[in-house]
Every structure is written in structure tokens, then in C-alpha cells.
Amino acid sequence: MYIDTIHDAIIGGEDELRQQLLEYQAILDNASLGIIFTRDRRFRHCNPRFSEMYGWPGNELIGQSTSIVYPSEQAFAALSSIAGPILGSGQRLDTELQMKRRDGSLFWCRMLGRAIDPSDHRKGTIFIVEDITERKNAEQALLRAHEELERRVQERTAELAMANARLHAEIQERKLAEQQIRYLAQHDALTGLPNRRLMEDRLEQAIEMARRHQGRVAVLFIDLDRFKPINDKHGHRVGDLLLQATAARLRKLLRAVDTVSRFGGDEFILVLPEMQSATAAVEAAQRVQGALAQPYFIEDHALSVTPSIGISLFPEHGQDASLLIGCADTAMYHAKKAGRANVQLFDPAMKT
Numbered sequence: 233m234y235i236d237t238i239h240d241a242i243i244g245g246e247d248e249l250r251q252q253l254l255e256y257q258a259i260l261d262n263a264s265l266g267i268i269f270t271r272d273r274r275f276r277h278c279n280p281r282f283s284e285m286y287g288w289p290g291n292e293l294i295g296q297s298t299s300i301v302y303p304s305e306q307a308f309a310a311l312s313s314i315a316g317p318i319l320g321s322g323q324r325l326d327t328e329l330q331m332k333r334r335d336g337s338l339f340w341c342r343m344l345g346r347a348i349d350p351s352d353h354r355k356g357t358i359f360i361v362e363d364i365t366e367r368k369n370a371e372q373a374l375l376r377a378h379e380e381l382e383r384r385v386q387e388r389t390a391e392l393a394m395a396n397a398r399l400h401a402e403i404q405e406r407k408l409a410e411q412q413i414r415y416l417a418q419h420d421a422l423t424g425l426p427n428r429r430l431m432e433d434r435l436e437q438a439i440e441m442a443r444r445h446q447g448r449v450a451v452l453f454i455d456l457d458r459f460k461p462i463n464d465k466h467g468h469r470v471g472d473l474l475l476q477a478t479a480a481r482l483r484k485l486l487r488a489v490d491t492v493s494r495f496g497g498d499e500f501i502l503v504l505p506e507m508q509s510a511t512a513a514v515e516a517a518q519r520v521q522g523a524l525a526q527p528y529f530i531e532d533h534a535l536s537v538t539p540s541i542g543i544s545l546f547p548e549h550g551q552d553a554s555l556l557i558g559c560a561d562t563a564m565y566h567a568k569k570a571g572r573a574n575v576q577l578f579d580p581a582m583k584t
């Protein structure tokens with residue numbers, strides 16, 4: 233069909249020119265890319281591949297406005313505003329855009345354009361068009377797959393962060409539980425004071441330290457006098473409150489290095505490291521006695537209870553915790569025998 237046009241265009245019938253035109257025509261007819269010539273934004277010429285790509289058979293596009301293959305007037309205007317300056321300056325237009333087939337369906341194109349003579353736009357423009365729908369679809373599928381992957385990674389990261397937070401919380405809970413168990417194993421439930429086991433540990437440590445520095449440790453064994461009648465008269469509950477109040481008073485008297493513990497029942501043991509002398513230990517015991525002898529006001533009852541206190545000293549009375557506790561107990565027993573409410577320093581003669 234294009235052959236006729238070329239025949240018409242050949243004036244003079246020079247064989248060489250005719251041959252050249254036939255060759256160009258063959259290129260256009262067989263190109264796998266769509267090729268068009270436009271002038272004044274109208275189709276002047278389009279090759280079979282272009283007609284096939286856009287669904288316009290034969291010469292139907294020739295003479296029509298090029299806007300007919302754009303999805304909308306706006307899309308056409310947008311492309312024109314980009315293409316105008318590029319083509320006018322002699323550069324090659326290279327763009328990707330959606331175009332419209334005759335049946336209204338859209339497809340993706342790569343469009344290359346160049347003015348035939350940039351200095352004279354009336355000479356028209358040549359456009360080469362490639363259908364890149366498959367590549368675009370593949371790109372979009374890849375993009376969607378990438379987005380999906382990104383979403384899953386984020387989801388998984390969030391899940392892991394939550395699992396991590398749960399794990400941390402569990403570890404924290406377990407640590408707290410362990411701390412609580414350790415605390416309960418080392419403290420007296422009623423008064424919150426260190427229990428016998430913890431006191432013995434601390435006493436061993438104090439002995440070790442004193443041994444290294446040629447120091448002295450005092451052990452004060454305190455037993456409340458006639459505590460049983462308070463229980464009997466006011467009830468066990470008041471007795472408990474009195475034991476708690478006693479513990480609070482003892483705590484107040486002590487230095488940071490000292491340990492006050494509940495040994496059991498109405499018995500308390502004080503471990504006083506860094507003791508200068510036996511006299512200093514006796515004075516400390518007397519201060520304890522004075523503080524405990526003050527009346528207690530518990531649930532409208534004014535209660536008085538005195539302590540009997542026995543003292544032993546490291547290194548004079550024993551080399552380990554159990555010996556020192558035994559000596560302090562013996563001294564306390566002597567305080568009871570001496571009429572209660574007094575302080576006794578251990579003397580080996582007490583054991584005989």
C-alpha cells in the first residue's frame with residue numbers, strides 16, 4: 233500500500249532514488265517497532281507495526297490528530313509541553329507513557345522522538361514507539377513483590393520485637409521472683425530482719441575481716457523479759473506488733489556495718505563489727521537496753537518489756553560464729569539469772 237505513495241513521490245523516475253526509497257520503505261514495513269511521521273500534530277505516515285500496535289488498520293490514522301492515541305487531552309497536553317522544547321532544541325525525546333488503542337484499552341510505550349529539522353517544526357517529527365507493557369507489568373509485579381516482602385519483613389520484625397519484649401519481661405519477672413525467694417530465705421517474715429542464717433553468714437564475714445585487721449567483733453544476744461505474759465494477756469497479735477516495734481527500734485540504733493537479726497521467738501542477735509573494746513561493747517548493749525526499755529504504745533496498750541542481753545567478743549571468746557553465739561547465749565542466760573533487765577559480758581567461768 234505504501235509502494236503506491238512512493239511511486240507517486242518519485243518524479244523523474246531516477247532508478248537510484250527509486251531504489252533508495254524502496255529500501256527505506258522496506259525498513260518501515262518490516263520494523264518491529266512502531267514508526268510514525270507527524271506534522272502539525274497530525275499523522276502523516278505510520279508503519280504497519282504502529283497500526284497493529286494501536287489497532288488502527290490501513291491508513292485510517294493518516295490525517296488524524298495525534299491526540300487520538302493518548303488516554304486523555306490532558307495526557308496529550310502534558311506530553312506536548314515536555315516534547316516541544318526538547319524537539320525544538322534538536323535533542324531526542326525519550327519517554328515512557330501510557331497510550332490508547334483504538335478500542336480504548338491502554339498500554340505502556342517507550343517513545344523516542346526527533347524533529348526532522350529542529351529549526352523548522354513544519355517539517356515534522358519522527359517517532360519510534362515500542363510496546364513495553366510486558367516490561368512495565370514485570371516491573372510493577374516486582375515492585376508489588378518487593379512491597380509485599382517489605383511488609384512481611386516489617387511484620388516479622390514487629391513480631392520479633394514483641395517476642396523479645398515478652399522475653400525481657402519474663403526474664404525480669406523471673407529475676408524478681410528469684411530475688412524475692414532469696415529475700416524470703418534470708419529474712420524473718422514477721423519483722424523483715426535478717427534471719428538466723430543470714431546473720432551467721434554476716435558474722436562469719438565480720439570475723440574474717442576482723443581477723444585480717446586485728447579487729448574485734450561483738451555479738452549481742454537479746455531476749456525479751458517476760459514476753460509470754462504479754463502474749464497471754466493481750467493476744468498473739470499484740471505480741472507480734474511488739475516484736476515488730478522492737479525490731480524497728482533495734483534497726484534505728486545500728487550503724488551501717490552492724491547487723492540486727494531475729495534469732496527466733498523473742499530473741500534477737502546483733503552483730504557489731506569494728507568494736508574497739510569490751511567496754512565499748514557493753515556500752516552499746518546498754519544503749520540497746522535503754523532504747524528497748526521505753527514503753528510501747530500498741531493498740532491503746534502501754535506495754536513495757538525489758539531485755540536481757542549477753543555479750544561475746546571475737547577474738548576473746550571464740551574463733552567462729554557458732555562459738556560466739558553460744559557464748560553470747562550463755563551470757564544472756566546469766567543476765568536472766570541475775571534478775572533480768574541487765575547486760576552480761578561473757579566470762580569463761582559462766583560455763584562452769
Ligand SMILES: Nc1nc2c(ncn2[C@@H]2O[C@H](COP(=O)(O)OP(=O)(O)OP(=O)(O)O)[C@@H](O)[C@H]2O)c(=O)[nH]1
Nearest residue numbers: 455456457458459460461463468469471472497498
Ligand atoms: N506473738 C508472738 N509470740 C511468739 C512468737 N514466737 C514466739 N513467741 C512466744 O514468745 C514467748 C517466748 O517466751 P520465753 O522467752 O520462753 O519466756 P518469756 O516469757 O519471755 O520469759 P523469759 O524469757 O524467761 O523472761 C513464748 O510464749 C512464745 O510462744 C511470735 O512470732 N509472735
